[in-house]
Amino acid sequence: MLEVRELHKSFAGFVAVGGVSLDVADRQIVAVIGPNGAGKTTFFNLITGHLRPDSGRVIFAGRDITGAPPHRICRMGMGRSFQRTNIFAKLTVFENIQAALLAHHGRGRNFWSRSEDFYRVETEELLVSIGLQDEARTVAGTLSYGNQKQLELGIALTSDPRLLLLDEPTAGMSATETHDALRLLERIAGERGLTLLFTEHDMEVVFAIAEKIAVLHQGRLLAQGTPGEMRADPEVRRVYLGATT
Ligand SMILES: Nc1ncnc2c1ncn2[C@@H]1O[C@H](COP(=O)(O)OP(=O)(O)O)[C@@H](O)[C@H]1O
Numbered sequence: 294m295l296e297v298r299e300l301h302k303s304f305a306g307f308v309a310v311g312g313v314s315l316d317v318a319d320r321q322i323v324a325v326i327g328p329n330g331a332g333k334t335t336f337f338n339l340i341t342g343h344l345r346p347d348s349g350r351v352i353f354a355g356r357d358i359t360g361a362p363p364h365r366i367c368r369m370g371m372g373r374s375f376q377r378t379n380i381f382a383k384l385t386v387f388e389n390i391q392a393a394l395l396a397h398h399g400r401g402r403n404f405w406s407r408s409e410d411f412y413r414v415e416t417e418e419l420l421v422s423i424g425l426q427d428e429a430r431t432v433a434g435t436l437s438y439g440n441q442k443q444l445e446l447g448i449a450l451t452s453d454p455r456l457l458l459l460d461e462p463t464a465g466m467s468a469t470e471t472h473d474a475l476r477l478l479e480r481i482a483g484e485r486g487l488t489l490l491f492t493e494h495d496m497e498v499v500f501a502i503a504e505k506i507a508v509l510h511q512g513r514l515l516a517q518g519t520p521g522e523m524r525a526d527p528e529v530r531r532v533y534l535g536a537t538t
């Protein structure tokens with residue numbers, strides 16, 4: 294599904310991502326872990342087209358997308374969510390999903406007089422899928438933090454992605470919200486046959502759902518393998534796991 298080859302990105306001489314390669318198989322759930330500043334968000338931005346790599350290649354579903362703009366990559370079936378929420382706080386939950394569907398299908402909101410009917414069925418289906426059907430009329434900014442992240446996942450799903458990149462999907466969540474978010478992610482990934490690539494600082498979350506873990510440290514890939522292999526890797530334990538437990 295995704296082949297990343299030797300990606301490099303520097304900011305004014307500072308190497309944020311220094312030659313990272315990673316393979317993600319169809320329907321695999323892969324976690325990228327590493328301490329703050331390791332380069333995780335930059336790595337994602339290079340994959341999704343929000344940043345242009347200095348060198349290296351990104352192959353998505355067999356096509357070279359290196360340097361392509363984010364909207365084109367999104368249309369090819371790669372969705373993402375951001376580390377901070379990306380919702381319209383003053384719109385309702387329903388309107389947030391609807392606006393995202395309209396945007397994806399190339400129409401501005403409020404272009405038509407009866408805009409509330411556009412993508413009504415699709416919006417309602419998506420709200421059921423993310424478990425927010427009872428909050429459809431709630432103003433998004435008043436939702437609980439966990440529900441806002443659920444909505445954000447819904448927005449990412451409006452482009453019907455095959456590969457979904459999630460940057461710290463449970464950041465700032467309570468233990469209960471984290472648990473619910475994981476169950477939701479697993480269910481949606483299973484139902485839709487999604488491939489997931491996510492960053493996460495909570496090791497319980499990582500070991501609960503990841504099938505493969507890549508460990509970034511100072512812009513370099515320290516190790517990658519199964520959760521069991523990463524737990525047993527002395528280098529990983531020393532620089533990362535050891536520091537947090
Ligand atoms: N636009 C930028 N300009 C300059 N430095 C940046 C920029 N984006 C990220 N960095 C630096 O690159 C490093 C990696 O950042 P980031 O990818 O956000 O790490 P992580 O997501 O793992 O915490 C950090 O040292 C950060 O300060």
Ligand SMILES: [Mg+2]
Pocket residue numbers: 333334335376460
């Ligand atoms: Mg980050």
